[in-house]
Amino acid sequence: MTTAGTLGNVDVSDLSHTYAAKGQKSKALDSISLNVETGRFLSIVGPSGCGKSSLLMMLAGLIRPTSGSIRVGGRPMEGPDPSRIGVVFQEASLYPWLTAQSNVEFPLSLRGVDKKIRQARALEALALVGLEGFANSYPHELSGGMKQRVSIARGLVQDPPILLMDEPFAALDEQTRITMGDELLRIWDKTRKTVIFVTHGLSEAIYLSDEVIVLSGRPGRILDRVEVDLPRPRTLEMMSEPRFVALREQIWRQIKS
Amino acid sequence: MSIKRKAAIVRYLLVAGLVALWEILPRAGLVPELFLPPLTKTLLAAAGGAGDLAYHLGVTLQEILVSMIFACGGGIISGLVLGASLLARRLFLPLMSGLFAVPTVVLYPLFTAWFGIGAESKIVFASAYGFLPTLLGTAAGVQTIDRHLIVVARSMGATRFQQIARVYVPATIPTVLSSLRLGGALVIVGVVVAEMLTSTAGIGFLISKYRTLLDSPNVFAAILLVLALAIAFDLLVQLLERRTVGWRHAMRSGTAGYA
Numbered sequence: 001m002t003t004a005g006t007l008g009n010v011d012v013s014d015l016s017h018t019y020a021a022k023g024q025k026s027k028a029l030d031s032i033s034l035n036v037e038t039g040r041f042l043s044i045v046g047p048s049g050c051g052k053s054s055l056l057m058m059l060a061g062l063i064r065p066t067s068g069s070i071r072v073g074g075r076p077m078e079g080p081d082p083s084r085i086g087v088v089f090q091e092a093s094l095y096p097w098l099t100a101q102s103n104v105e106f107p108l109s110l111r112g113v114d115k116k117i118r119q120a121r122a123l124e125a126l127a128l129v130g131l132e133g134f135a136n137s138y139p140h141e142l143s144g145g146m147k148q149r150v151s152i153a154r155g156l157v158q159d160p161p162i163l164l165m166d167e168p169f170a171a172l173d174e175q176t177r178i179t180m181g182d183e184l185l186r187i188w189d190k191t192r193k194t195v196i197f198v199t200h201g202l203s204e205a206i207y208l209s210d211e212v213i214v215l216s217g218r219p220g221r222i223l224d225r226v227e228v229d230l231p232r233p234r235t236l237e238m239m240s241e242p243r244f245v246a247l248r249e250q251i252w253r254q255i256k257s
Numbered sequence: 258m259s260i261k262r263k264a265a266i267v268r269y270l271l272v273a274g275l276v277a278l279w280e281i282l283p284r285a286g287l288v289p290e291l292f293l294p295p296l297t298k299t300l301l302a303a304a305g306g307a308g309d310l311a312y313h314l315g316v317t318l319q320e321i322l323v324s325m326i327f328a329c330g331g332g333i334i335s336g337l338v339l340g341a342s343l344l345a346r347r348l349f350l351p352l353m354s355g356l357f358a359v360p361t362v363v364l365y366p367l368f369t370a371w372f373g374i375g376a377e378s379k380i381v382f383a384s385a386y387g388f389l390p391t392l393l394g395t396a397a398g399v400q401t402i403d404r405h406l407i408v409v410a411r412s413m414g415a416t417r418f419q420q421i422a423r424v425y426v427p428a429t430i431p432t433v434l435s436s437l438r439l440g441g442a443l444v445i446v447g448v449v450v451a452e453m454l455t456s457t458a459g460i461g462f463l464i465s466k467y468r469t470l471l472d473s474p475n476v477f478a479a480i481l482l483v484l485a486l487a488i489a490f491d492l493l494v495q496l497l498e499r500r501t502v503g504w505r506h507a508m509r510s511g512t513a514g515y516a
Contacts, residue, residue, distance in 0.1 A: 034262065060412050061412075062408060062411055062412055079414050080411055080413070080414050081414065082412070082413045082414045087409075087412040087413075089405070089408075089409060089412075093405055093409040095406065095424070095427070095428075097428075097430070097501075105425075106413065107413035107414065109418055110410075110413055110414060110415050110416075110423070111414070124405045156414075
């Protein structure tokens with residue numbers, strides 16, 4: 001499950017999005033240009049309503065941008081393509097009538113993958129996220145963190161070069177959120193996918209990422225791209241180091257202004 | 258003893274008391290036997306006419322079964338389509354809601370004129386009677402589905418058909434079952450009422466016939482049978498509902514998706 005080369009490249013150029021609400025046109029995103037190289041961990045932060053989730057939905061092919069282009073792995077995105085992009089949503093977006101394993105198998109079964117292969121890949125993905133023993137559990141039998149692990153396994157099961165994550169840990173308690181962050185880094189280290197991670201947690205963004213994109217309030221524009229030059233593996237102690245604190249302040253000042 | 262047990266005991270005592278009153282009141286002459294024949298007489302009448310009852314029950318059951326296929330099957334399928342498609346909803350839902358207000362029973366004389374007084378008119382009437390509530394219930398249920406579950410399916414590349422078959426349908430099962438419960442009960446009412454109005458066979462026909470003959474024990478025997486039928490149907494749907502209870506609870510408490 002390793003991604004090399006340029007398959008995981010994301011190139012966004014001059015992307016704008018305007019939508020009509022109550023008869024009025026409202027600009028959500030304004031000329032966003034962005035390049036992400038394969039295997040990088042990138043976070044997007046910004047004030048609420050800045051369009052960071054919309055940006056992610058466009059990258060996932062779920063919303064059509066008003067103008068501009070998105071190329072993934074060198075090819076334009078024309079709609080959802082789970083073989084190129086896996087999406088992990090906020091809170092558990094699992095189907096409550098399916099077991100953990102069937103939830104992970106779901107994208108494969110949509111494509112008519114053979115049952116045996118489906119099972120093998122789902123179990124492999126569940127093992128990767130540390131849920132070997134829970135294949136037959138239903139979502140309502142799992143904790144919030146475990147549900148998000150299943151969602152991540154589902155996002156990874158087709159082995160896409162890119163994983164998009166829309167505030168995946170926002171609904172979890174702080175302790176679980178930190179554990180899940182470390183888990184995500186472990187999985188990322190093992191698979192080397194490109195990860196684009198939307199969050200409103202600045203510390204979380206810095207802790208996880210190689211680079212943090214700071215968006216302005218509506219309409220969302222890129223205010224800054226902050227390179228996180230902290231060594232890996234990241235540790236909790238780093239969060240109190242001067243470099244971490246300085247990065248956090250730099251980002252916070254821009255969002256505030 | 259827990260409150261639950263106590264309540265259950267009181268409930269059984271109440272039923273036992275009613276059954277006892279049913280026997281005692283007419284026997285004591287407090288209620289004319291024409292209005293309420295004693296329970297034992299009713300049961301004896303039922304036993305005496307068992308063959309006859311069985312035949313008419315068969316007729317009624319057949320009519321109910323066919324009507325349920327039309328009313329519940331048709332109602333659920335159209336409800337799914339209407340709930341899932343904004344265009345279909347805009348086009349038909351106001352019409353359906355309007356039709357719902359029409360008392361279907363006034364159409365029954367027309368149905369007998371068109372389809373005769375045999376099983377066909379009962380089936381048409383009961384189907385029409387149960388169809389709209391089933392449709393409206395299902396359509397309303399589909400609209401309460403967490404839209405997020407569809408977005409997730411789209412992100413995984415689900416086609417429109419797959420979204421309906423793999424997400425809408427399972428997500429609506431709880432709604433479908435409660436619509437089935439309602440529609441099925443209405444179908445039973447529809448068939449029996451239609452039989453009572455104009456017919457040549459069925460439990461409703463028996464009730465009507467014995468009533469004109471002032472044969473109260475047999476009227477009550479037939480009523481008991483209808484009651485048993487309705488209860489049996491309800492238990493059957495409850496049994497189905499219990500199998501989905503786990504994830505139905507999960508959906509209600511909102512763990513299925515986010516805002």
